[in-house]
Amino acid sequence: xxxxxxxxxxxxxxxxxxxxxxxxxxxxxxxxxxxxxxxxxxxxxxxxxxxxxxxxxxxxxxxxxxxxxxxxxxxxxxxxxxxxxxxxxxxxxxxxxxxxxxxxxxxxxxxxxxxxxxxxxxxxxxxxxxxxxxxxxxxxxxxxxxxxxxxxxxxxxxxxxxxxxxxxxxxxxxxxxxxxxxxxxxxxxxxxxxxxxxxxxxxxxxxxxxxxxxxxxxxxxxxxxxxxxxxxxxxxxxxxxxxxxxxxxxxxxxxxxxxxxxxxxxxxxxxxxxxxxxxxxxxxxxxxxxxxxxxxxxxxxxxxxxxxxxxxxxxxxxxxxxxxxxxxxxxxxxxxxxxxxxxxxxxxxxxxxxxxxxxxxxxxxxxxxxxxxxxxxxxxxxxxxxxxxxxxxxxxxxxxxxxxxxx
Amino acid sequence: xxxxxxxxxxxxxxxxxxxxxxxxxxxxxxxxxxxxxxxxxxxxxxxxxxxxxxxxxxxxxxxxxxxxxxxxxxxxxxxxxxxxxxxxxxxxxxxxxxxxxxxxxxxxxxxxxxxxxxxxxxxxxxxxxxxxxxxxxxxxxxxxxxxxxxxxxxxxxxxxxxxxxxxxxxxxxxxxxxxxxxxxxxxxxxxxxxxxxxxxxxxxxxxxxxxxxxxxxxxxxxxxxxxxxxxxxxxxxxxxxxxxxxxxxxxxxxxxxxxxxxxxxxxxxxxxxxxxxxxxxxxxxxxxxxxxxxxxxxxxxxxxxxxxxxxxxxxxxxxxxxxxxxxxxxxxxxxxxxxxxxxxxxxxxxxxxxxxxxxxxxxxxxxxxxxxxxxxxxxxxxxxxxxxxxxxxxxxxxxxxxxxxxxxxxxxxxxxxxxxxx
Numbered sequence: 001x002x003x004x005x006x007x008x009x010x011x012x013x014x015x016x017x018x019x020x021x022x023x024x025x026x027x028x029x030x031x032x033x034x035x036x037x038x039x040x041x042x043x044x045x046x047x048x049x050x051x052x053x054x055x056x057x058x059x060x061x062x063x064x065x066x067x068x069x070x071x072x073x074x075x076x077x078x079x080x081x082x083x084x085x086x087x088x089x090x091x092x093x094x095x096x097x098x099x100x101x102x103x104x105x106x107x108x109x110x111x112x113x114x115x116x117x118x119x120x121x122x123x124x125x126x127x128x129x130x131x132x133x134x135x136x137x138x139x140x141x142x143x144x145x146x147x148x149x150x151x152x153x154x155x156x157x158x159x160x161x162x163x164x165x166x167x168x169x170x171x172x173x174x175x176x177x178x179x180x181x182x183x184x185x186x187x188x189x190x191x192x193x194x195x196x197x198x199x200x201x202x203x204x205x206x207x208x209x210x211x212x213x214x215x216x217x218x219x220x221x222x223x224x225x226x227x228x229x230x231x232x233x234x235x236x237x238x239x240x241x242x243x244x245x246x247x248x249x250x251x252x253x254x255x256x257x258x259x260x261x262x263x264x265x266x267x268x269x270x271x272x273x274x275x276x277x278x279x280x281x282x283x284x285x286x287x288x289x290x291x292x293x294x295x296x297x298x299x300x301x302x303x304x305x306x307x308x309x310x311x312x313x314x315x316x317x318x319x320x321x322x323x324x325x326x327x328x329x330x331x332x333x334x335x336x337x338x339x340x341x342x343x344x345x346x347x348x349x350x351x352x353x354x355x356x357x358x359x360x361x362x363x364x365x366x367x368x369x370x371x372x373x374x375x376x377x378x379x380x381x382x383x384x385x386x387x388x389x390x391x392x393x394x395x396x397x398x399x400x401x402x403x404x405x406x407x
Numbered sequence: 408x409x410x411x412x413x414x415x416x417x418x419x420x421x422x423x424x425x426x427x428x429x430x431x432x433x434x435x436x437x438x439x440x441x442x443x444x445x446x447x448x449x450x451x452x453x454x455x456x457x458x459x460x461x462x463x464x465x466x467x468x469x470x471x472x473x474x475x476x477x478x479x480x481x482x483x484x485x486x487x488x489x490x491x492x493x494x495x496x497x498x499x500x501x502x503x504x505x506x507x508x509x510x511x512x513x514x515x516x517x518x519x520x521x522x523x524x525x526x527x528x529x530x531x532x533x534x535x536x537x538x539x540x541x542x543x544x545x546x547x548x549x550x551x552x553x554x555x556x557x558x559x560x561x562x563x564x565x566x567x568x569x570x571x572x573x574x575x576x577x578x579x580x581x582x583x584x585x586x587x588x589x590x591x592x593x594x595x596x597x598x599x600x601x602x603x604x605x606x607x608x609x610x611x612x613x614x615x616x617x618x619x620x621x622x623x624x625x626x627x628x629x630x631x632x633x634x635x636x637x638x639x640x641x642x643x644x645x646x647x648x649x650x651x652x653x654x655x656x657x658x659x660x661x662x663x664x665x666x667x668x669x670x671x672x673x674x675x676x677x678x679x680x681x682x683x684x685x686x687x688x689x690x691x692x693x694x695x696x697x698x699x700x701x702x703x704x705x706x707x708x709x710x711x712x713x714x715x716x717x718x719x720x721x722x723x724x725x726x727x728x729x730x731x732x733x734x735x736x737x738x739x740x741x742x743x744x745x746x747x748x749x750x751x752x753x754x755x756x757x758x759x760x761x762x763x764x765x766x767x768x769x770x771x772x773x774x775x776x777x778x779x780x781x782x783x784x785x786x787x788x789x790x791x792x793x794x795x796x797x798x799x800x801x802x803x804x805x806x807x808x809x810x811x812x813x814x815x816x817x818x819x820x821x822x823x824x825x826x827x828x829x
Binding site for chain 2: 045116
């Protein structure tokens with residue numbers, strides 16, 4: 001089967017508003033987590049988030065797009081623009097239906113939706129925006145990216161909580177194997193408005209710490225929840241032969257394998273059951289034609305919730321045995337970006353493969369009880385050929401992806 | 408070797424009847440299930456008609472806890488999935504959980520429950536800083552609609568790939584298309600796939616009012632949905648769900664399963680034109696149809712029935728008529744085309760699956776459902792839309808299409824069982 005390669009990266013993250021800005025911040029362990037500024041968080045049980053600050057939409061997007069889009073959609077358009085530029089993709093030169101868009105989402109343009117609920121219930125139906133019907137729904141980012149870049153090939157939108165972002169990349173790969181030349185894919189997510197915030201705090205999984213250095217500490221004895229954030233990544237993925245034929249300026253790496261599984265019903269197994277996650281990792285390796293020894297590092301889901309951290313450590317232990325496989329958790333610097341997390345981890349993994357270095361996790365002191373070699377302190381230089389990226393969504397969604405170096 | 412996919416179970420929750428039999432009876436009767444909205448007081452709104460389901464969750468077998476906790480669209484999905492699994496013969500003695508997956512289409516997820524809880528936590532809309540102490544413990548399940556697929560997966564005992572597909576109004580078709588690909592590639596042998604939406608709530612009604620997409624024909628609710636009619640002036644919002652059991656064909660054959668139809672082909676395109684607007688030429692929908700027919704190895708003149716998107720907006724019905732002419736050529740004028748939205752409204756992300764259920768049942772029962780309320784033909788819509796009355800017909804190849812906000816255009820081809828082997 002033809003190889004699927006990544007030729008363009010676009011990143012919008014709390015610690016960097018472009019791929020290189022993000023990568024530099026990540027290697028320097030600069031965190032984007034802080035007290036929420038977009039609304040007054042005082043009354044809420046959690047007050048920290050990975051916010052993207054200083055983003056001026058008008059500096060990046062045509063003025064007419066601003067009133068009709070949610071903050072997260074604007075960010076997704078900026079990420080898509082960077083990815084297309086990075087890939088040197090001239091979509092006009094590709095077949096009419098040769099390029100598609102596949103994104104994942106968790107809650108759509110939720111802040112936009114909050115504003116319109118406010119208009120409806122405080123003022124009345126006639127105050128609801130004419131853009132509401134398409135600004136808040138889950139398909140919005142795919143639709144707007146498709147329009148902005150004139151992409152008319154087979155496209156899609158997946159929702160599988162935090163696992164959905166990897167599933168979107170896998171769907172893009174599936175479409176490339178059928179008939180597409182290129183796909184813009186990934187996810188940019190985030191719902192940092194009061195209404196989205198209480199939905200997230202309702203899970204009881206968010207850290208209630210007020211000090212950013214003490215909040216999101218996966219695989220730590222003191223782990224007590226995570227910090228959510230906003231952002232993600234959009235990638236250009238292509239069939240390798242076609243990318244080479246058009247002289248794509250660079251190949252960041254390959255998407256080698258993927259699998260998605262779903263946990264047994266809660267209550268039928270222990271809360272830290274790792275069976276379905278283990279199977280996802282095994283199937284992703286099999287899909288990549290890889291054995292555990294081929295994997296040089298893991299980008300962990302790292303929920304920061306003890307029973308979920310235990311399950312992930314158990315799954316990695318089951319597959320990789322006693323190997324001291326380095327585990328990277330760059331999301332300790334951004335917070336968990338829901339659907340955006342998987343694509344951002346894949347983008348980070350590709351940068352790590354390129355530069356032969358794993359970024360350090362911040363704030364966490366890994367506990368030996370998990371048996372994982374979490375990279376902390378300073379970047380770890382090593383030769384990387386292939387890495388595993390894990391993403392898990394609330395409710396039982398597991399997704400695993402293997403990405404490999406370009407050479 | 409290529410793995411083909413067949414439909415072995417059908418479950419439906421629709422306006423006018425719960426279950427695939429009442430649904431089919433309504434369609435062939437040509438009766439409509441559109442009425443003045445009863446879910447809430449819609450009098451302040453521009454459009455006050457909808458196609459509502461008469462659905463009692465507990466009477467349909469859900470527990471009181473499920474009836475309380477789950478969004479109405481999720482409840483629909485559980486009821487339809489149960490019918491589909493029982494219909495397929497896989498209920499109880501299910502297939503290997505690891506080889507069974509779920510894809511559920513939904514355009515707006517749990518929006519009705521979200522709005523209800525918003526009203527509570529904002530103290531009737533007054534407070535921007537919503538009150539966390541009033542949030543229900545399962546609020547996150549409404550917030551991220553993959554919870555809907557999770558509920559179906561638990562009910563079906565599925566531990567394979569699981570997701571929600573949310574491509575606006577083509578979600579129901581695209582979710583089935585996605586499930587078909589997962590079986591074809593070997594990621595699953597059985598998929599429980601379909602679409603569900605229960606969007607009849609103030610915010611959804613208001614957002615379609617704001618762009619005048621829904622009909623203001625409030626004084627004639629029973630005949631308000633008028634696809635392809637000269638007097639059409641917008642769609643009628645609906646709700647509902649259809650869920651299928653899809654199986655790899657040899658597996659279905661080996662266990663002697665009843666097969667409704669084979670899924671011959673599927674394709675989707677984007678128009679990259681406008682989030683809600685359609686170019687009148689129907690080009691991208693035609694491209695999706697052509698690709699789906701190619702995959703099914705079917706010539707355009709072999710299509711025996713087209714289930715149209717037929718929403719009843721001015722632009723859609725014109726767009727779609729052009730697409731059929733472009734993709735099917737002269738045969739577009741000879742083949743029956745109908746829109747069941749005339750009877751059951753437009754249930755957004757569910758309707759693609761509900762219409763696909765109508766197609767599977769049409770093949771099974773040898774009849775074409777009509778387009779109700781079509782009294783005054785529109786010169787711009789000049790195909791055979793099967794006005795008012797159902798027709799008996801042997802259907803070998805059925806085409807179903809969908810068109811959605813975001814520019815999505817999708818097409819699926821169903822074939823009569825046994826046809827592929829001929």
